[in-house]
Every structure is written in C-alpha cells, then in structure tokens.
Amino acid sequence: MARRFFGTDGVRGTANTYPMTAEMALRLGAAVGRYFAHGEHQQRVVIGKDTRRSGYMLENALTAGLTSVGANVLLLGPVPTPAVGMLTRSMRADLGVMISASHNPYQDNGIKFFGPDGYKLSDAAEEAIEALLEQAPQLAPSDGIGRASRIEGDRARYVEFAKTTIPRSQSLSGLKIVVDCANGAAYRTAPEVLWELGADVIPVGVSPNGFNINRGCGSTDTRAAAEAVVAHGADLGIALDGDADRVMILDERGQVCDGDQLMALIADLWSRQGRLEKGTLVATVMSNLGLERFLAARGLRLERTAVGDRYVVEAMRAGGYNLGGEQSGHVVMTDYATTGDGLIAALQFLSAMIDSGKPASALVRSFEPVPQLLENVRYAPGSAPLETAAVKAAIARAEARLDGAGRLLIRKSGTEPLVRVMGEAEDPALLHEIVTGIAAEIARAG
Template sequence: MTRKLFGTDGVRGKANSYPMTADLALKIGAAAGRYFRRDGSNVHRVVIGKDTRLSGYMFENALTAGLTSTGMNVLLLGPVPTPAVGLLTTSMRADVGIMISASHNPHHDNGIKFFGPDGFKLSDQAEADIEALIASDIEPAQAQNIGRAKRIDDGRFRYAERVKATFPAGRLDGLRVVIDCANGAAYRVAPEVLWELGATVIPVGVSPNGVNINDGCGSTSTELAAQTIREQGADVGICLDGDADRVMILDERGQVADGDQIMALMAARWADQDRLNGGTLVATVMSNLGLERYLDGRGLRLERTAVGDRYVVEAMRANGWNLGGEQSGHIVMTDYATTGDGLLAGLQFLAAMVETGQPASALSKSFETVPQMLKNVRYAAGQAPLEAENVRKVIADAETKLVGQGRLLIRKSGTEPLIRVMAECEDDSLLQHVVDGIIAEVEAAV
C-alpha cells in the first residue's frame, strides 16, 4: 500500500494538526496494540518514552488509551533518549517500544517512532501493516482484558549504566566537557553519565520548559555551546538534539565536527583495532564525498543508503556491518545500540582523546570536506514541483555540468514538506550556479 502517515522516521507533524492529533494518536496506539497483540493473551506490553515537548503529555495519554483498549500493558518511561527506548524494549521484554519525539524539530512539532521487540525500528512493511489497521475497524479487547499502565522510575538509570559500560578508556578525570542537551530528553542523564565517569561537566540546555527544546541550543544550533567552551576553557563539547539520537562534537576552540568527521575517526580507529566489520562504514547519500575519499585512502569502504538512520541500520544488519550513521549526527554502533545514540558516540570521541592524549581539534577533522551546498524549498500539500518540466530540465543540465567534478542529490524530506537540493563540487562558482539555478526553478514551480 502507499504510505501516507509514516515517513522516514515514524509519524511526524505539527502538534494538534493532522496527522499529529490526539484522536489519531489514539488510533495509532490501538492499531499498534492490535498488530503486536496477535495471540489474544494479556501478557503483552509496550514501553513508551518521550522528550520534553509540551505536547508529549497529550500524545502519551492518547497512545496509552489506544494501546490499553486493545489489551496492551503500558510502561511509561517519561523523558528518556530515543536510544533508551530501543534498549529498554528488549531488556524489559516488551513487544513494542514507542518514542514520542520530533527529534531536532521545533517544540510545536512532535512525532511517534516505533521499535520492534528486537529494539530496532520497524520495517516499512510493518509500518504499512499498522497504517492499514488504522484505516480499518480495530477490534477492542473485552472488558476483562483491557490493559494496565504504570510509570517506570528507573528507565534512565538502566540506560545510563548501559552507556557507561561501553566506555573503553577508564575515566574522564581532568577533562572539562560542555554538554548541550538541547533542553531535551537527555537533560538529566547525559550530565549524570559524564560526571559519574569523572569529567568536569559544564551543562547547557538542561532547563526544559516544554517549549524551548532545540531553541538556540543543541546539535542544530551549536553557537551557545561554542561560546561556553571558550568562556569556560573547556576541552571539548558534546551537542545532542532533542531526543539525543544525534550528536555534534565541538573542539576546544568551538569548531564543529559533524557526523561525517565523527564516523571517519571511529572507522579508522576501529579498523586499526580490527573491530570494523567488513572494513565497511555505512552512511547515506548525504555524506560528503571527502569521507568516501578518506576511507578509500585507508583501504576501507563506504556503503551508501537512502536518507534516514533506519535505512543505515537495515544495511548494517543485512550485511553484518557494525558502524554507520549520517552526516547530521546519527551514529549507529550495533555492537552497543539498536539506533543512533548521541551520548554513546560522544563517549567514543572522549575515549579517543583519553587514549591518544590528543586535543579534540586534532581528532575532529580527519579529512578535508568537498564543498557542499544544501538548500531547501517548502511546498504545499498536493504540489509536486519535481515533476514540473522546467525543474526536470534544469536538474538534467546541472547533472551534465557536474560530471567528473561532483555530484547532485535532490529529494523530498521524509519529515517535513521540503524539497532538499544538495550538491558537492570543488569549483565553488559552479556549485553556487547549479544549486541556485535549481532552487529558482523549484520556487517558481511552487
């Protein structure tokens, strides 16, 4: 079937507007409950986590109502990082995990992500099956089989202990670390983990009020962390997003290392330690051409997938590879986690600092990036700008101009109504010319 609700990372949209309404969330919960409670017994359960958005309360209650109406028992974790939901789904023997979050988006957005009993995000087919149930008449449980719901108070502590156990370098004593939690889901657990490992912790973005998540802080807005690093004389900064599945690393000068640079460092170190399965790093089509060239130079391989960390993970699982991620900061280490984990990736970077004795600036730039430009055009429902004849022509012309000099990627966002135009080219003037030309035609089409 054609998917309408589920995008590249669950269901997402503006709170109290379709599809992110309370009544639809109830139906989604009921459909998921019916899908996972297939044998009719009353021993099935689901864990639900959320970030710090005000609308999280509404969706938590609506999903709980839908799930319990079909006989699922609900365990409410409260604010925890997305990777904690993947972990706890398996460790608490749940049939499904749900994270209520719109990740790096502003507070007025929210989303619903699903994890299967193995802790990994659901396949496209599973989401399509749930979506089909939403459109049908969902059979409720009999009165005596309605599910129960209860709060779980130790979810973040379980997650914290798991994350600390992955740290390979002993202690962080002597390191001054700025941790920016984006006023999001990791606002308590991330500073706690770093402090317990011995670091001097300088926290920012740890005062959520329901509407300040990702607002001027976090992995998509690193200026606050950079300023704090310089003012406090910190050694390194770790910037998470609202649900803590992404990370950006800042060196002692406040310079940013994105997901590509973090993956390059980790791939090289893991390869040297004979830990990089298949000598392969998995990344998306958005990762910089410089990363691919760097890996080639070390005899390693870059496997590209469609945009979305779920597709990275699918490729990793299918081929036995254990390291992958996205330029945006999702870093997936299947030796330790089932999805991107910003805090865990941050600890791997800190481990490199401890083990090598090198400053963050020496570790955060493994390769020179090929100049890359990304611009977006917003479009309205029902519009199809990429099908316009003039748009198709200018794209074809741009591809011809870039042959042998770079590459072009144009796609619809899976989480917002945006056309994303990305190009890479070492000729800055040509790069600007092709991107601006495409943007102009797309804007005219919408």
Template sequence: MVRRYFGTDGIRGRTNESPMTAEIAMRVGQAAGAHFVRGEHRHRVVIGKDTRLSGYMMESALVAGFTSVGMDVVLLGPMPTPAVAMLTRSMRADLGVMISASHNMFADNGIKLFGPDGYKLSDADEIAIEGLLDAPVSLAAPAEIGRARRVEDARGRYVHAVKSSFPEHLRLEGLRIVVDCANGAAYEVAPLALWELGADVISMGVSPNGININDKCGSTDTRALQDKVRDTRADIGIALDGDADRLIVVDNLGRVVDGDQLMALIASGAHRRGQLRGGGLVATVMSNLGLERFLQGQGLSLHRTKVGDRYVVEAMRAEGFNVGGEQSGHIIMSDHATTGDGLVAALQVLAELVESGKPASDLLHLFDPLPQLLKNVRFAGGEPLKDEKVQAAIADAEAQLEGTGRLVIRKSGTEPLIRVMAEGEDSKLVEAMVDQICDAVRKAA
C-alpha cells in the same frame, strides 16, 4: 501503497493538526497494538517521550489506544530515543514507542515505533499498521483492558548501559566537557553519565519548560555551545538534539565537527583495533565525498543508502557492518545500540580523545570535505520535482559536474520541503547549481 501517516522516521507533524492529533495517536496505539498482539502472553508496550509540551497529550492518547486493545503500558517519562529502544528489548516488551519530533521545534511532535528487538519498524510493519488505522477496532473485553505503570529507575538503567559502552580501562578525569542537551530528553542522563565517568561537566540546555526544546541550542544550533567552549576553555563540546539520537561535536577551538568527521574517527579507530566489521561503514547519500576518499585511503569502503537512519541500520544488518550513520549526527554502533545514540557516540569520541592525548582540534578533523551546499525549498503540495523545467535544471547541473561531484535532490520525509544538495571541487559552481535548481523548484511549487 501510498503512505498517509508514516514518513522516513515514524509519524511527524504539527501538533493538533493531522496526523499529529490526540485522536490519531489513540488510533495508532490501537492499530500498532492490534498488529503486535500475538500469542497468549500478557502483551507490553514501552513508551518514552521528550520534553515538548504536547508530549503529555500524545502520551495519554497512546496509553488509551494501547490499553483499549489489551496491551499493558510501561511509561518511562522523558528519555532519549535510544533508551526506549534499549528498554523495549531488555524489558521483553512487544513494542516500543518514542514520542518526539527529534530536532524540530516544540510545536511539532512525532511517534516512532520499535519492534521487540529494539529496531525501528520495517516498511512492511508500518504499511500493515497504516492499513489498520482506518479499520474497525477489536477492543478488549472489560477484564482484559491493559494496565499502565511508570518505571522510576529508567534513567539509571540507561545511564548504566551507556557507561558500559565506554572502555573499562579509561576515565574522563581531567577533561572539561560542555554538554548541550537541547532542553530535551537527555537533560538529566547525559550530564550524569559524563560526571560518573569522571569528567568536569558544564551543562547547557538542561532546563526544559515544554517550549524551549531545540530553541537556539542543541545539535541544530551550536552557536551558544561554541561560545561556551571558548569562554570556559573546555576540551570539547557535545551537542545532542531533542531526543538525543544524534551528535554534533565542537572542538576546543570552538569549531563544529559534523557526523562525517565523527564517523571517520570512530570507524578508523575500530579498524585500528581490529573491531570494525564489514570493511568500512554505512552512510547516506548526503555524506561528503571527502569521507569516502578518506576511507578509501584507509583501505575501507563507504556503503551509501537513501536518507534516514533506519535505512542505514537496515543496510548494516544486511551487509554485516557495525558502524554507520548520517552527516547530521545520527551515528549507529550496533555493538552497543540498535539505533542512533548521541551519548554512546560521544563516549566513543571521548575514548579516542583520551587515548590519543591530542587536543580535539587535532584529532577530529581527519579530512578536508569537498565544498557542499544544501538548501531547502518549502512547497504546499504537488510534485515539483516532476516539473519539466526542474528536471532540465537538474540535468544541466549534472552535466556541469562531469563526474567531479554529486547532486542529491529529494523530498523530505519529515517536512514539506524539497532538499537540494550539491558538492564538487568548485564552491562557486556548487552554489550556482543549487541556486539554479532551487529557483526552478520555487517556480514549479
């Protein structure tokens, strides 16, 4: 079945343009509600959101959809995506919804769905919901219409859960930490959790106004965080994205540390303590070859999946791994969470920092990444990757690599972009190959 609405991470798009309209959001609520109404119990859905202006509109539309088919709604307000996953499971809800476009700018929004187990929906569930979106709706009888209520202590519940992932014998006293919350969903919970664990916290990106989410801040733009870490002589900087499911770190020298280095640290630490399962970790095809070589040197493996943290989680569950993630900073530790959690991942990094006694600049750079370059080409429609000249450019690049590097070309699942990535021993060759393929894609598009 060709997907009309769902991409690699739920439904996403520009607000007030299909599929991100109030009308479609209401229909998603009705379709998802109908799909998950099973049995005679009173059904419940948990809804959280980030801080973008359109969240109010989308939240109201989803409430209308769910209640119209007889589901009760629990509203969390602005909360991280992993908090919605956690509370869906702990509140014994039938479904969880996060209204967020993650790291995108405020004009976009999205709908992410979680099952009663707190995991993102499977492809089968998403296809089933798509099939119901344009079907006639079976509305609840007047006396069976759902009710909606807000939970006031949701932030406290999540902070408590996050802190429980941090080793009990450790504290963050003596550490000066700069945290950039991207003016997003974690603007209250992240600084609070770090402060309660004893850190000297310097907060950034904690004044959301509906339109400044991810705007020159957070994990996708760390320049201000790097400056603040240097200016305040902080021990480390933590950057979250708009819905706080990804993490990028800045060391004490102001250098950016990506998800590959963080996964290497977390996995090797867990392996040293005898807590790593699966004999390695799970990452996507975008992770650097340097990570794979580092793990091999530790006697560990790297299991690769296609791009998308949901596919990482699926592989972790199927193969018995407990650490996985993406270079972009989605890091999943299944002992503590069912999805990527930037704050939980940050606490694991901080625990390693405290125990090692080393400066972050020494601790967080475990391998030298191979030269890697990613460029995006926007396209309006069609299938540019099927163009003969594009395929010829790709074949030529693969021949030039001769097994010494990798090439990953794919269509984005969240934006109208073709992503072209290459890595290898020679940085000039990598750049030339990427530019050659991008030029071919532009002409085809």
C-alpha cells in the same frame, strides 16, 4: 502500497494538526497493539518521549489506544530515543514507542515504534499497521483492558549502560566538557553520565519548558555550545538534538565535527583495533565524497543507503556491519545500540581523545571534505515542485554542467514539507551557482 502516514522516521507532523492529533495517536495505539498481539499473551509496551508540551497529549492518547486492545503500558517519561530501543529489549517488552520530532521545533511531534528486538519497524510492518488503521479496532473485553503505570529507574539503567561503552580503565577526570542537551530528552541523562565518569560538566540547554526544545541550541544550532566551550575554556563540547539520537562534537576552539568526520574517526580507530566488521562503514547518499576517499585510502569500504538512519540500520543488519550513520550526526554502533545514540558516539570520541593524548582539535577533522552545499526549500503541502517542467529542466542543466565533476542529490524530506538540494563539486563557485539556481526554481514552483 504507498504509505500515507509513516515517513522516514515514523509518523510526524505539526502537533494538534492532522495527522499528529490525539485522535490519530489513539487509533495508532490500537492498530499497533493489534499488529503485535499474539495469542492470550498480554503485551508489554514501553513509551518514552522528549520534552515537547504536546508529548503529554500524545502519550495519553497512545496509552488509551494500547490499553483498549489489552496491552499493558509502561511510561518512561522523558528519555533519549536510544534509551527506548535499549529498554524495549532490556525489559523484554513487545513494543517500544518514542514520542518525538527529533531535531524539529516544538510545534512538531512524531511517533516512532520499535519492535521487541529494539530496532525500528520495517517498511512492511508500517504498511501493515497503516492497513489496520482503516479497520475498526478489536477492543478487549472489559476484564481484558490493559493497565498503565509510570516506572522509576529507567533513566538510571540507561546511564549505567552508557558508562559501559568506554573502557573502565578510562576516566574523564581532568576534562572540562560542555554538553548541550537542546532542552530535550537527554537534559538529565547526558550530564549525569559525563559527571559519573569524572568530567567537570558545563550543562547547556537543560531547562526544558515544553516550547524551547532545539531552539537556539543543540546539534542543529551549535552556537550556544561553541560560546560556552570558549567562555569556560572547555576541552570539548557535545551538542545533542532533541531526542539525543544525533550529535555534533566541538573542539576546544568551538570548531564543529559533523557526523561524517566522527564516523571517519571511529571507523579508522575500530579498523586498527580489528573491530570494524568487514571493513565497511554504512552511510547515506548525503555523506561527503571526502569520507569515501578517506576510507578507500585505508582499504575500507563505504556502503551508501537512502537518507534516514533506519535505512542505514537495515543495511547494517543485512550486511553484518557494526558502524554506520549520517552526516547530520546519527552514529549507529550496533555493538552498543539499535539506533543512533549521540551520547555514546560522543563517548567514543572521548575515548579516542584519551588514548591519543591529543586535544580535540587534532581529532575533529580526519579528512578534507569536498565542497558541499545544501539548500532546504519549503513548499506548500500538497504541491509537487519536483514534477514541474521548469524544475526538471533546471536539474538537467545542472547535471550537464557538472559533467561528472561533482554530485547532485535532490530529494523531498521524509519528515517535513521541504525539498533538500545538495551538491558537491571541487569548484565552489560552480557549486553555489548550481545549488542556489535549482533551489530558486523549486521555490517558484512550490
């Protein structure tokens, strides 16, 4: 069954515009509450959110839907997405909910669900919940309506957990670290963790107002973090996104280490320590060919998946692997977390940096990437630019010109009305001509 509402990372859209409305959130709450209901047990649901203004509206509507079918709701307030996964398991909840549109601007919002094991729901579970949306909710009797309460201390629990992910013998004392929290969910937790580990912390993007999340800051715009690193003479910069499940690392000169480079560093380190399960890293089709070559040269394997950290995690669980992620900065380490965790990934980089005694600049580039170009083309909702004859012909011509000397990947975003055109080729001029040509054809068709 084709999913109408769920994309690659929950339900997402423009806030207060269908389907990201209070009415839909209420219906979703009732449907997912019914899906997880079992017997006379009164469910426990934890709900976290980022700092978007629309989060209040969606939080209240979800709570109404869940309590109407008898679930008890525990409201966490603004916390990172990985904290919701952790707390769902830690608090033995039946369901976890995160209200966030991740790296998107404030106008957007989203709702993603975690099962009792702390992992995001499968496609099959989301399809079943969508089917329940078409049915009338099974409302609880008056004496069975659930309760809602805000809980304290959830942030402290996550802070303590994050600190355990590097050896107790390691301290960040003497390190000056810029942390850009994107005016998002980690605006308090990330600086606290780094400070408690001994770092001199320079916070950026820690003044959320409901509208400035991801605006000119964070992992999708690292300029503010880079400027702060250079201005303060910092040893390292950490740029998180709005819900803190992805990260970009910046060295002391402001150079960016993306998810591919970070995964290469951790995979190599864990392999030498005997910690990398089955000698395999899981990444998506977007990861650079240079990463694959780097791993192969060390006798390690790259397993590729569809785009989306949930597909990475599914492959990791199916294969028994413990490291995976995306070029965009999701790094999933199932030894520690059930989803991408930008802060914990950054702590792994810091741990490697301390062990090596080298500056960040010596660690941010593990391999030479094959030239790669990505163009995002926005299209009108409801249109199908990839189905037009002109676009299909442009793609066929491009593939013929590459003739095995490169790679082309064209896909619709699962979270926005965008077509992503990505190419790789050793010849940068050819790469630019091919990618921009296809992007232009899609723009004309969309």
